[in-house]
Amino acid sequence: MESSPCCQTGPSALLKRKSWNPYAVGVGIGVLSWLAFLVVNKPIGMSTEISKFSGWFASLFVGMERVTANGYWSGTKPSFGYETIFLLMTAVGALLSSKLSGTFSFEKVPAVWSAHHGPGVAKRMITAFLGGIIILYGARLAGGCTSGHGISGTLQLAVSSWVFFISMFASGIVTAALTFRNKTTRL
Amino acid sequence: MNLPVSTSSPAGLLLAGLFGLIFGILLHKGRVTDYNVIVNLFRFRDFTVLKIMLTAILVGGIGVALMMSGGLLEGWHIKEMNVLGVVLGGVLFGIGMVLYGYCPGTGVAAIATGSVHAMVGGLGMIVGGVIYALTFAWAKGSILSVGALGKLRLADVTGIPDLVWWIILVPASLLVFRFLNRRERAAG
Numbered sequence: 001m002e003s004s005p006c007c008q009t010g011p012s013a014l015l016k017r018k019s020w021n022p023y024a025v026g027v028g029i030g031v032l033s034w035l036a037f038l039v040v041n042k043p044i045g046m047s048t049e050i051s052k053f054s055g056w057f058a059s060l061f062v063g064m065e066r067v068t069a070n071g072y073w074s075g076t077k078p079s080f081g082y083e084t085i086f087l088l089m090t091a092v093g094a095l096l097s098s099k100l101s102g103t104f105s106f107e108k109v110p111a112v113w114s115a116h117h118g119p120g121v122a123k124r125m126i127t128a129f130l131g132g133i134i135i136l137y138g139a140r141l142a143g144g145c146t147s148g149h150g151i152s153g154t155l156q157l158a159v160s161s162w163v164f165f166i167s168m169f170a171s172g173i174v175t176a177a178l179t180f181r182n183k184t185t186r187l
Numbered sequence: 188m189n190l191p192v193s194t195s196s197p198a199g200l201l202l203a204g205l206f207g208l209i210f211g212i213l214l215h216k217g218r219v220t221d222y223n224v225i226v227n228l229f230r231f232r233d234f235t236v237l238k239i240m241l242t243a244i245l246v247g248g249i250g251v252a253l254m255m256s257g258g259l260l261e262g263w264h265i266k267e268m269n270v271l272g273v274v275l276g277g278v279l280f281g282i283g284m285v286l287y288g289y290c291p292g293t294g295v296a297a298i299a300t301g302s303v304h305a306m307v308g309g310l311g312m313i314v315g316g317v318i319y320a321l322t323f324a325w326a327k328g329s330i331l332s333v334g335a336l337g338k339l340r341l342a343d344v345t346g347i348p349d350l351v352w353w354i355i356l357v358p359a360s361l362l363v364f365r366f367l368n369r370r371e372r373a374a375g
Contacts, residue, residue, distance in 0.1 A: 015212070017216070019216055019217070019218045020216040020217065022217055022218075022235045022238040022239045022242070023238055023239075023242050023364075025213050025216055025217035025239050025242075026217075026238060026239040026240070026241065026242020026243045026245075026246065027242055027243075027246050028209070028213045029210070029213055029239065029242075029243035029246075029247065030242065030243045030244070030245065030246025030247035030248075030250065031246065031247075031250070032206060032209055032210060032213070032247075033243065033246075033247035033250070033251065034247065034250040034251060034254065035206065036206060037251050037254065037260055037264075038190060038191070038254055038259060038260065039190060039191060039192055039202060040191050040192050040194050040199055040202055040203075040206075041190075041191035041194075041260070041261055042191075042194055042264075043264045044206070044210065046291045046292035046295065047291040050291050050295075050312050050313065050316055051316040051319065051320070053313050053316065054312075054313045054314070054315070054316025054317045054319075054320065055316070055320070057313050057314075057316075057317065058317050058320070067320075070320050070321075070323065071320075071323045071324050071327065072319060072320040072323035073320055081194070081195060081200075082194035082195065082199055082200060082203040083203070085200055085203040085204050085207060086203045086204075086206060086207040086210070087207065087295055088207065089203070089204045089205075089206075089207030089208045089210075089211065090207040090208075090210050090211035090214070090292065090295055090296055090299075091211060091295055091296060091298060091299035092207070092208060092211060092299065093207065093208040093209065093210060093211020093212040093213075093214075093215070093296070093299075094211040094212070094214055094215040094220055094295075094296035094297070094299040094300050095211075095299035095300065096208075096211075096212065097211065097212045097215035097216055097300075098215055098220070098299070098300035098301065101215075101216075103215075103300065104300055104301045105300075105301045106301045106302075106303055107222075107301060107302045107303060107304065108303045108304060109304070110221075110222040110223050110288065110304070111223055112222070112223045112226055112227060113222065113226075113288070124304050125303075125304055125307045127286050127287075128286070128287050128288065128304040128305070128307045128308035128311065129307050129308060129310065129311040129314075130286060130311060131282075131283045131284070131285070131286030131287030131288070131308055131311065132283070132287050132294070132307070132308035132309060132310065132311020132312040132313075132314070132315060133283070133311045133312070133314050133315035133318065134279050134280075134282055134283035134286065134287075134315065135279070135280055135282075135283025135284055135286075135287050135290065135291065135308075135312065135315065136283070136291065136311075136312040136313075136315030136316050136319065137279055137283075137315045137318060137319050138275075138276045138277065138278070138279030138280035138281075138282075138283055139276065139280055139291060140276070140315075140316065140319040140326075141272045141273075141275055141276030141279065141319075141326060141330060141331070142272060142273045142275075142276025142277050142280060143266040143267060143269070143272065143273070143276070144266050145280070145290055145291045145292065146240075146284075146290035146291070146292060146293070147290075147291070147292045148266070149266060150240060150290075151240060151243050151244060151247065152247075152264065153264075153265070153266055154244050154248070155243070155244045155247040155248035155251060156248070156251065156263050156264065156265060156340065157248070157340050157341040157342065157349060157352055158263075158265040158266060158268075158338075158339070158340055158341075159268045159336075159339040159340060159341055159343070159344055160265070160266045160267060160268040160269075160273050160338075160339070161266060162341065163268070163270075163273050163274060163277065164273050164276065164277040164280070165277075166277070167273070167274050167276075167277025167278050167280075167281065168277040168278075168280045168281040168284065169229075169281065170278075170281065171277065171278040171279075171280070171281025171282055172228075172229040172281035172282070172284055172285050173229050173281075174281075175229070175281060175282045175285040175286070176226065176229035176230045176285050177230075179285060179286075180226070180230055187223075
């Protein structure tokens with residue numbers, strides 16, 4: 001029987017696959033959470049670090065002194081550390097994985113978007129930009145994102161995280177129902 | 188080596204890199220760096236995100252609970268339950284996630300897979316953080332202070348112990364998985 005590239009094993013063959021079984025990925029993230037708690041006592045999170053990037057960005061215009069005088073950034077000081085490295089290496093991991101599996105591409109307009117809103121690049125970019133503003137503002141109000149609340153918080157059975165998880169899902173379902181209404185497409 | 192390792196020590200920073208690298212690979216191999224996969228969750232057409240999250244919660248949660256009861260962990264890392272902030276934040280997050288097509292973590296990973304619109308939305312996230320900092324005094328006084336109940340766990344508010352929660356959550360999730368797998372098989 002001919003051996004297909006999808007079914008070879010070993011680390012490099014595994015990394016060359018386009019995707020893994022979602023349950024296996026879930027187990028992987030769960031085990032990574034054990035290590036995060038046990039080894040460094042720091043749950044996985046992402047949105048707080050992005051707010052620090054916001055601080056660095058603001059400091060280009062007003063200087064770091066005025067940034068750290070802000071009520072929010074005085075408590076979440078933009079400083080290079082554990083979370084910065086975690087974020088940057090998350091990007092490196094995704095880059096490595098997408099390059100090895102041949103899925104790296106400069107995507108401008110994804111298929112499902114295009115089927116409902118057309119192939120226009122500007123419309124997609126403006127929506128992504130606005131969505132980015134809204135998602136991070138929401139994450140800051142709630143105190144976390146899909147990583148910090150959605151996985152790290154829910155797995156500790158935190159009330160705030162389960163309430164966040166349910167609110168986020170309900171709101172996402174309504175938003176998707178309102179914004180994807182083209183019934184003539186299969187996508 | 189004494190655990191936990193300090194996150195500001197060289198070993199801690201090295202671990203940050205290792206954990207981040209693994210997280211990024213997992214996000215990409217789980218296909219959640221794909222806009223279509225994320226948006227289609229909210230349209231009930233692709234349940235990859237739900238499968239990954241529920242599995243991570245079960246495996247992670249039971250492991251962390253065992254480590255906690257074995258005295259291996261210093262304590263929980265619970266986020267404050269500010270009723271208005273968490274609900275309003277969750278609602279905004281859901282809107283943002285459908286418009287952006289990513290969440291903060293998968294957005295960062297997607298930028299690295301080449302997604303140009305993930306990059307543009309990433310700049311939006313940075314601006315969102317700036318707007319939050321500029322409105323922080325207002326948010327703190329008018330939003331975060333409404334229904335500020337503190338760091339609560341489900342066992343605290345329901346009186347139902349952790350063990351029972353897991354006895355409910357595990358079979359409930361397995362039923363969800365079975366339902367999703369049957370549905371997908373039926374759809375071909």
